[in-house]
Amino acid sequence: MSDIPETMKAAVTHGAHEVRIEQIAVPDYEPDQVLVKVAACGICGTDIHIYEGHMRPMWPPFYPFIQGHEWAGVVAAIGSGAKTDLQVGDRVIMEPTVGCGACATCIRGDYHICENAAKPDGGYKLLGHTANGAFSEYGLAPPNNLHKMPDSMKWEDAVIVNQVVIALHALERGGVEPADTVAILGPGLLGLAVLQLVKMMGASKTFITGRGYRLGIAEELGADRTIDITKEDPVEVVMNETDGRGVDLVIECAGPPEVMRQAVDMARRGGRVVLEGINGGQETAFNTDRIVLDEIAIFGGRGSPNCYPRAIQIIADGHIAIDKMLTHSFALDDFNEAMRMFKAREDGVMRVMLTP
Numbered sequence: 001m002s003d004i005p006e007t008m009k010a011a012v013t014h015g016a017h018e019v020r021i022e023q024i025a026v027p028d029y030e031p032d033q034v035l036v037k038v039a040a041c042g043i044c045g046t047d048i049h050i051y052e053g054h055m056r057p058m059w060p061p062f063y064p065f066i067q068g069h070e071w072a073g074v075v076a077a078i079g080s081g082a083k084t085d086l087q088v089g090d091r092v093i094m095e096p097t098v099g100c101g102a103c104a105t106c107i108r109g110d111y112h113i114c115e116n117a118a119k120p121d122g123g124y125k126l127l128g129h130t131a132n133g134a135f136s137e138y139g140l141a142p143p144n145n146l147h148k149m150p151d152s153m154k155w156e157d158a159v160i161v162n163q164v165v166i167a168l169h170a171l172e173r174g175g176v177e178p179a180d181t182v183a184i185l186g187p188g189l190l191g192l193a194v195l196q197l198v199k200m201m202g203a204s205k206t207f208i209t210g211r212g213y214r215l216g217i218a219e220e221l222g223a224d225r226t227i228d229i230t231k232e233d234p235v236e237v238v239m240n241e242t243d244g245r246g247v248d249l250v251i252e253c254a255g256p257p258e259v260m261r262q263a264v265d266m267a268r269r270g271g272r273v274v275l276e277g278i279n280g281g282q283e284t285a286f287n288t289d290r291i292v293l294d295e296i297a298i299f300g301g302r303g304s305p306n307c308y309p310r311a312i313q314i315i316a317d318g319h320i321a322i323d324k325m326l327t328h329s330f331a332l333d334d335f336n337e338a339m340r341m342f343k344a345r346e347d348g349v350m351r352v353m354l355t356p
């Protein structure tokens with residue numbers, strides 16, 4: 001393509017806390033890859049950990065590295081061997097997980113838990129984590145990882161898709177039913193996405209726990225009962241307000257061991273619990289008698305296999321309040337300020353995006 005420049009602007013990570021805005025070569029695309037001109041890229045909580053070097057050497061495996069895994073843009077060029085209906089000029093949302101495509105879990109469709117994920121040359125990639133992402137003017141992805149955007153969809157919507165897909169998968173794990181009572185632990189972006197989805201799916205009563213301004217946003221989004229963990233005991237409140245039964249479904253979106261325990265403690269007999277938070281390998285003590293005797297089903301959940309097309313439809317249909325979730329936008333040049341603001345969780349900050 002003649003209108004693709006030789007070089008592009010990128011926020012390049014050279015080490016922990018060391019990101020510089022540089023002019024670098026536009027990446028060469030392989031025959032099975034698509035080159036996309038990036039329009040928007042969200043900054044995610046995981047990006048903070050990568051930026052600070054906490055996840056080395058897994059994420060990133062090398063420096064210099066380009067972070068950014070929540071991006072969308074316009075198809076600029078398509079590799080000669082790419083099997084795809086995409087065309088240059090299509091607007092697309094990138095899905096970061098690339099399975100090896102050959103192992104048993106990938107063949108089952110569970111490419112997010114690919115058996116070859118830990119093998120450096122196993123074919124699995126997490127774009128923006130183990131391979132370059134797109135805090136840059138151009139990004140690369142295999143065609144199957146690019147999902148077409150409806151014309152009505154804005155770039156802000158596209159950035160938020162990346163949380164809605166994870167929320168959707170969490171609910172597939174836990175199985176939400178009409179009239180379920182649901183408790184959501186943690187009012188971050190994921191918790192707020194879960195809240196809106198369970199309301200759409202017919203939950204009868206929703207509880208959400210946390211603290212600070214995010215609880216206020218949860219209330220605006222229609223949470224029936226917000227529980228400020230600095231003032232109230234979440235398990236006590238949930239038990240009191242469900243006639244001592246507990247809720248049908250708990251979605252844990254926080255991570256600390258005490259929150260994991262609360263999740264199990266507030267589930268009803270026969271209830272379901274989905275754990276989405278990670279906490280760096282800390283152990284959590286559960287009363288296993290309660291899990292056995294009350295038949296509590298506990299699921300782990302991560303990622304978003306096969307969820308993009310449906311999440312895109314849900315957003316296009318107006319079920320998600322994007323303006324309450326995507327709160328700030330910065331030029332690529334202002335990457336360091338955007339990161340600082342997101343990290344500091346200044347009042348009102350939810351998702352921050354860059355617009356290369």
Ligand SMILES: [Zn+2]
Nearest residue numbers: 044045046070
């Ligand atoms: Zn993310």
Ligand SMILES: [Zn+2]
Nearest residue numbers: 100103106114
């Ligand atoms: Zn695989």
